[in-house]
Amino acid sequence: MKSSFLSLLACPSCHSKLFLKEDCFSCFHCHRGYLIKNSVPFFIEEHSKNVVHSHRSDTSLVKKMAKIFLPPHHSVYFQTLTNSHGEGRELTTFLKKHHQLPFILNIGSLSKDLTSLHPKIINLDIIYYSHIDIVADAHQLPFRDESVDMILFKNVLEHVRNPLQVLSEIFRVLKKGGFLYMKAPFLQPYHAVPDDYQRYTVSGFKELMKPYEELEFGISVGPGSSLSWILREYLAIATSLGNQKFYHLGLYFWGWFTFWLKYTDIFFRSNRLADRLASAWYGLYRKP
Ligand SMILES: C[S@@+](CC[C@H](N)C(=O)[O-])C[C@H]1O[C@@H](n2cnc3c(N)ncnc32)[C@H](O)[C@@H]1O
Ligand SMILES: [Zn+2]
16 A cells, blocks of 8 residues: 555544554544455445446456557547547646645546656545555545645546535645646536536536636637537437447447547637537636
8 A cells, every 4th residue: 555645544434533453444433444455445335335346357458459449539638639538738737847746636536547647646436446546435535634735636526426525525635725636527428437417517617616716727628529529429329229239339430430520629729619519627726
């Protein structure tokens, strides 16, 4: 287990101190126990365990093969036209500038290892993917109040059942003056990871982020990418006849015809109305 976050941990239920006892953390106050498996602490209540699967069998060979045969990704970053599965320029620039930050928490990290961007990034997810340091639910973060220097929260808000509770947890654990990098979707098809609950207009997103000082805000993924992804899904659904297997084949097939639409984003960069059809927003914030 990485030692960088041990002193910041707290019971996700009552926020009291934890102590380490053989292969588990125990809470001093409510006496709940949290197992450690393969050096990864699991801060998940019994009732949430059904959403925790192991995805560690995703071998890199499978990924490499998929990259060769799958159609190009359907969306690109608005400013750089690079694949939006990577990281936005605003985040990489910020992390380079703030290389001295002692602890960054990546909530809903998936299996992404971002330590090449910043060595102090700790990955937390509700699912036990590869590169996960902590398994926990964002609705109940296992950290002390005001203990985290920066939080990355990218493409996760739409996947949580109660976004207001998660945002209040993020606010609780972030230090005063700490940073938050957010990405959230506006126009995207339904995509369950492990489920999918909501979308945000520009006004809706800004309203949520009101407790913070806004350092930067913009379109992360633009209208051309919205169209590319939605048209691909539209064609796959239309030609599936309601059959799941045909639908997945359709996504593959129509992906080759629709991916290029994402590059039309280049024409929207200086268009002030582009936010009416954006696919996703990004924002950089500081807790006052
Ligand atoms: C679309 S992925 C985003 C991955 C990554 N942050 C990125 O930007 O590419 C959403 C991730 O959020 C995780 N997630 C969903 N609900 C969560 C929760 N309640 N607590 C923690 N992680 C959650 C999912 O397991 C998944 O890995
Ligand atoms: Zn407790």
